[in-house]
Each structure stands twice: as structure tokens, then as C-alpha cells.
Amino acid sequence: MTPEVRPLVAGNWKMNGTRASLDQIKAMAEGVSKPLSEKVDSLICPPATLLYVATALCTDSPLEIGAQDCHQNASGAHTGDLSAEMIADCFGTYVIVGHSERRTDHAETDHLVRAKAEAAFAADLTAIVCIGETADERKSGQTLDILKRQLAGSVPDGATAENTVIAYEPVWAIGTGLTPTTADVAEAHAFMRDELVKRFGDEGKRMRILYGGSVKPGNAKELMAVANVDGALIGGASLKASDFLAIYGVYEELTA
Ligand SMILES: O=C(CO)COP(=O)(O)O
Numbered sequence: 001m002t003p004e005v006r007p008l009v010a011g012n013w014k015m016n017g018t019r020a021s022l023d024q025i026k027a028m029a030e031g032v033s034k035p036l037s038e039k040v041d042s043l044i045c046p047p048a049t050l051l052y053v054a055t056a057l058c059t060d061s062p063l064e065i066g067a068q069d070c071h072q073n074a075s076g077a078h079t080g081d082l083s084a085e086m087i088a089d090c091f092g093t094y095v096i097v098g099h100s101e102r103r104t105d106h107a108e109t110d111h112l113v114r115a116k117a118e119a120a121f122a123a124d125l126t127a128i129v130c131i132g133e134t135a136d137e138r139k140s141g142q143t144l145d146i147l148k149r150q151l152a153g154s155v156p157d158g159a160t161a162e163n164t165v166i167a168y169e170p171v172w173a174i175g176t177g178l179t180p181t182t183a184d185v186a187e188a189h190a191f192m193r194d195e196l197v198k199r200f201g202d203e204g205k206r207m208r209i210l211y212g213g214s215v216k217p218g219n220a221k222e223l224m225a226v227a228n229v230d231g232a233l234i235g236g237a238s239l240k241a242s243d244f245l246a247i248y249g250v251y252e253e254l255t256a
Helices: 019-031 048-057 084-089 100-105 110-122 135-139 143-154 182-200 202-206 220-224 241-254
Strands: 008-012 041-045 064-067 094-097 126-131 164-168 208-212 231-234
Touching (some): 008 164, 019 041, 019 048, 019 241, 084 110, 094 110, 110 126, 135 143, 143 182, 182 208, 182 220, 220 231, 220 241, 231 241
Parallel strands (some): 008 041, 041 064, 094 126, 126 164, 164 208
């Protein structure tokens, strides 16, 4: 955690979920209640097909709804794409950009990710900018260099603590059940904090840095307690309301 920074527990459903899964969102919307919701933010990013109806389920809940990607342009001839403005029009408030699966599946570069984050700002969305090293990069000792390069390349100059969240997701930890040691997480997050403060000053001190990659109810407390870890970006364990709420619930103790 970071003093004075409000944690965010976020779920990324990836290419999972049909209308039948809306019951899970309903249960999450009911589960993220006061008093904890006054101290901790919560977010689910379902597939785009469920975005609008999901926000309608959350009108009386602090649970926010976001999208998993957006196009860098505001509108136009881009078949199959979704603009930040369309997400905002569906009452989405966040958008994930630069997830490693998009960097791999769609060859997204830091430059493109930065443009997508800028499109998110223009539509008043908060961008969750994902960065993280691969297994090979870690083995060859390049982790911090990769994080430095991705932060510099993917985060726009206009980033503030309000419009930007950083998500550190080691690629080798995603969907594998593997996680870095808490010492490794602490080192990476302290490094990112320093980089953000060097570039953005006080905004960098308050910018949230999430950890993602095999976060589960069983390891969440340990990971979320690490200095400069300001929440989680959860894949698999965000599909079930009970798991998501169990992870959110670790902040009962951490914020007590
Ligand atoms: O990629 C992730 C979230 O964006 C993490 O996925 P898992 O929690 O399934 O490892």
C-alpha cells in the first residue's frame, strides 16, 4: 500500500462471460458495500458485449465498470474497434490499455498504447496502463529496464493520479499460478514509484500501481500489503463474485 493512496481492486474478464455471467456482476455490485467501499475502489472490465448492461446493474453500487481496450482514434472507419467515447457513452469509467495479451495478439507497441491512453483521457476515462516483463527478460536480468522503457513509452505526458493507473503484470505470472516473491514485487513497485515521481512529481506519488498475475484469495493479502502496491488487476479469480469479493475483502484488515 501507499499512504494516502486509495486502493483499487479491478477485475479483467478478458474474452470470458456471456449474459449468464451478469449474475456475478450483480453479486459483486451488492458485495462491495460500505464501510469498505469508502476506502477502496472496485472495478470490473467485462467483454464489450456486456458493458452497457453491466453499468445498468451498478447504478446504485460503488462498483465501477470499464472496458479492456479502446482504439486510439475517437471515431471513424475502424471495423471491429471500440472508441473511448463509446465506452464513456455506456457509462464505463475505466479502460485497460496495453495488456500483454494485446501487445502479443495484436502487436501493440508502447507508442500505440500511449495513444490509446491519450484517447481515454480525451473521453474522461481513467486508463489502466499495463506493463511487465516476460520470463526471458526476467531470467536475463532485464526486468527493471523493461519497466522503465514501458513506463516511458506507454504513459502519456498528460498522466495524472486521477486519469492513470499503472498495472504491473509480469507476463510469466499471468494465468500460470506463479507469482513473484513479495521481495521482487516490492523492488519492482518501488522502482516504478521512483520513475513516476521523477517524471510526474506529486502526481507520481499518488498514482496507483496495481499488481496483476495469478492474484487469488489465498495470496491477495500478502501481495496487497507490499509497499507501493495499490491494488490488484485480477484475471481468472475475478470471474466469480465470491473470489473477487474475497480479494476485495483483504482490505478490511489492511485498512483497519
Ligand atoms: O492478466 C491478468 C489481469 O489483467 C491476470 O490474469 P490472472 O489473474 O488470470 O493471472
